Amino acid sequence: MPDSGGLSGVESTPHQEAQVRVFAVPPRENASxxxxxxxxxxxxxxxxxxxxxxxxxxxxxxxxxxxxxxxxxxxxxxxxxxxxxxxxxxxxxxxxxxxxxxxxxxxxxxxxxxxxxxxxxxxxxxxxxxxxxxxxxxxxxxxxxxxxxxxxxxxYVSVDKYYYASNVPAGPGGQLNTVADPVYVRSKVDPVTSMVSSLLKGPTRWLDPVATSSFPTGTALAKGVASLSPDDQNKLTVPLNAKADRVGQTQCSRMAAQLLFTLQDLTPTGVSEIELQRSNGRRLCALNENRAELIAAHGTARHPDYGYFLDGKQRLVRLASGSTSTEPDPVPGALGEETRRLSTAAVSRDETSAAGVSADGRFLYVGSLVAGASIGEPVLSSQGPTPQDRLITPSWDGAGDLWVADRDPQHPRLVVLRQGAGEPLQVHTPGLDGRVNAVRVAADGARIALIVEKGGRTSLQIGRVDRRSGADGRIDISIQGLHSVTPQLEEVTAVSWAGDSRLVMVGRESDGVQQLRYVQVDGSTPAGNAPASLTGVKQIAASEDDRLPLVAYSEDGIVRLSAGAQWQKVLKDGTAPVYPG
The missing domain is CATH 3.10.450 (Nuclear Transport Factor 2; Chain: A,)
Structure with missing residues (x-):
């Protein structure tokens, strides 16, 4: 470098992330x-x-x-x-x-x-x-x-395909519930085209019974389309075959939303608009990110207002999302009062109601998060002989139904309370082999995560939520397709959904130490770093919006972990952290 002389300006180009490509070598002559x-x-x-x-x-x-x-x-x-x-x-x-x-x-x-x-x-x-x-x-x-x-x-890279929950009612404003279907495609071999083709073929076999696509059966890329890529405005044009020629604008917008949700994070700059074309090349419809969020909610669109936990007085308290404060406020209503001592709690996804289990685990209460709101008789009770044999932390699904398991050895059951009230509906669990220690329902209401204990081992299992209407008008609910996504672990003690297809869990391998890790619903390990280590973790809470911090109950009380930071103590005398859900 020169050590004298004047200064002069130079042009620079933005840094481009280099990708290493591996080329195969053909066989040499007379190779063995x-x-x-x-x-x-x-x-x-x-x-x-x-x-x-x-x-x-x-x-x-x-x-x-x-x-x-x-x-x-x-x-x-x-x-x-x-x-x-x-x-x-x-x-x-x-x-x-x-x-x-x-x-x-x-x-x-x-x-x-x-x-x-x-x-x-x-x-x-x-x-x-x-x-x-x-x-x-x-x-x-x-x-x-x-x-x-x-x-x-x-x-290979894991990418979520998006479909719609086939047996879950639409949310407020008619928003559909999206269901993520993770698949693996080759990351450097035209992943955009691979993902579009995969999406058009429909959900994978495991998810298919509870998910539906807006694309007509048989829809595929138009003949002669070999590769797709967004233009310099991040708009992707997708020519389709004749199977899609006659769809209406509402259906077409739902089709485009599926593609947009699937592809928006796949390329370095993302896809911000989708245009679908008929087989003759004429435009069918177009959809941008803002309009897609009106059709269906997923991922970061679900942004809770608060994070919740129990304080030293065993009442439900909350902190505003994104706040750096360590001074929580009691929630409005009876569950935030000192007279109602709780062991665990769950908050509905719209944050208007909460459910709390009594300190002895025997009773489940549901109340409104409104100032002055009272609480009535328990909506469910357990006859288990000890607190460890009674009700566990409940969970709300995206339709506003409340799930909870009773671990009474004489009458174990998994039940659903429609809108958190009424007669409990017992959930059929034909593939369940063991006792349920934790229940977490996905925001889409189509998938459920269970921690199951059997023979001294605990595993994290994922199942489909099947809802069917009976002849008498009753809803028959069952869990189908249960399978372990942590076969290498001997113990799983806590879990929370941390994305559309990702969970965060606390567990350990045989003869190993306790660790925090992310796991996909298909059992694979997602790309990126695991959460920073933390000792003595008893409970964990995460939001589907990955911009919000992880919250845990450990030997240091309530602590939280924001992106790029270290664990921070929030409250020494606190337990049972939860985000809405």
């Missing part, structure tokens, strides 16, 4: 069978859009048979390849068979849905010597793609 297998496995981890280089390692027959989109098997490490040489079939010459082995972590199916898996993996790769070229090529191989965890994390 081991080199062919290794080169093929490395080519699977490249950013080659259609795996054209990987196909060069295959015989003509294997190229026709192999479907890389059938599945992606994720191993803890890259696959190990052990070879065995033998004489080919009918004496056609030497051949090699390689056995691929490893420890499975997950499988991504043809719908791009992620499912945790475990146990050993074994696949067979067979090579033959091409008679014409005298080159070794792979003649048979396992279906789909196999790779290690680190390559999977580099190659």
């Amino acid at each position: 069978p081991g080199e062919i297998v290794q080169g093929f496995l490395e080519a699977l981890t490249s950013d080659d859009p259609r795996y054209e280089t990987a196909r060069q390692y295959l015989t003509d027959g294997a190229r026709r048979r192999w479907d890389p989109d059938a599945s992606t098997t994720v191993l803890s490490d890259g696959p190990n390849a052990d070879s065995q040489r033998h004489v080919g079939d009918q004496g056609t010459g030497d051949a090699y068979t390689y056995t691929l082995t490893g420890s499975k972590l997950a499988v991504v199916d043809e719908q791009h849905a992620y499912t945790p898996d475990s146990g050993g993996y074994s696949g067979t790769v067979r090579l033959t010597l091409d008679r014409t070229t005298r080159q070794w090529r792979i003649d048979s191989l396992p279906p789909g793609v196999v790779m290690g965890k680190s390559d999977f994390q580099r190659n």
